[in-house]
Amino acid sequence: MKKITVTATILIAGTAVAAFAHGGATGTVKERMDAMLVMGKAVKAVAPMMQGETPYDAETVRDAARLFQRHAGESMTKLFPEGTGGMPSEAKDEVWTEWDRFAALATQLEEYSEGLERAADNGLGGMNGNASMGGATMMGGGSMMGSANSMMGGSTMMGGNNMMDAAAIAEMPADAAFAMTTQVCSACHERFRAEED
Template identity: 45%
Template structure:
């Protein structure tokens, strides 16, 4: 009984915090803010696992990837009708000025999230023979030995397909997802105050 009260209290605090963060947002802006929060929550939930700080759970990775897929691609871009700016929104005008690039990033996020789901069967790089440290835990991320995950924005590397992710360590696929989120935020989201 006491555990249920703790869970209920925690859930109430989280819901109140999310509501406060989106206070004043309405309509499509509120909808997209809720979608972005869902994406952020998945990244925060999976990051410790990718760093080897919590046990790897393939089902949790697949569930998180499913959430990402539902908020990416066309679903994401549909929440950005031109001029949909409210004071609480962090969207920059560059979304509409560079619409094709924004669409490309939304599609990449969807593809990479689908790939992350498939890679859950592989496990972390550290658990693979001859792979060394995990990508997020100080291994190859950002190094010249990291696999190419290009697909636009001036990159010359090979475009990754969903099937390519199926044989990739999960933390490598996760790094690709995080890279896509970061690229989008750098160009299309205002800095936090």
């Protein structure tokens, strides 16, 4: 199964679980759960386009990217004040014990979604077919999409000092930019979101 499909599937499944888990959430916890739910729905709307299952629509991609931007960066981190963990929150304690890493991923989501917005007019580049761009395989082993270590919270890409900027993401085909953006979501969920039993 392709990496973009796996990432989108995880995010979509998490949206359904989150909708059920919202019962009993209030205040800031409910606000952040609602924000995550909205972003998950945006992923669900865009993922079939990226897989070639539905017609590609650049405006829908731009709308999703703008929505991610509204809920990323400081907008996201302000929804995680200390003392808002525990049920019904799905946030792990690591959000607060590894705050710099969490905040870096929130910032990275903002940056990558800005790049995704700008990449929307680039159309699809064939990510669902493991295509390459500029000689670098996008989904391959030692390439741009890289291994789990480099993409999923390692020090080199996700939340690290060598983060790509929006301008670099904007040069990619939209499906590659979408994959990069949703990888940030997955990295954050993997590290900071409690698994449902």
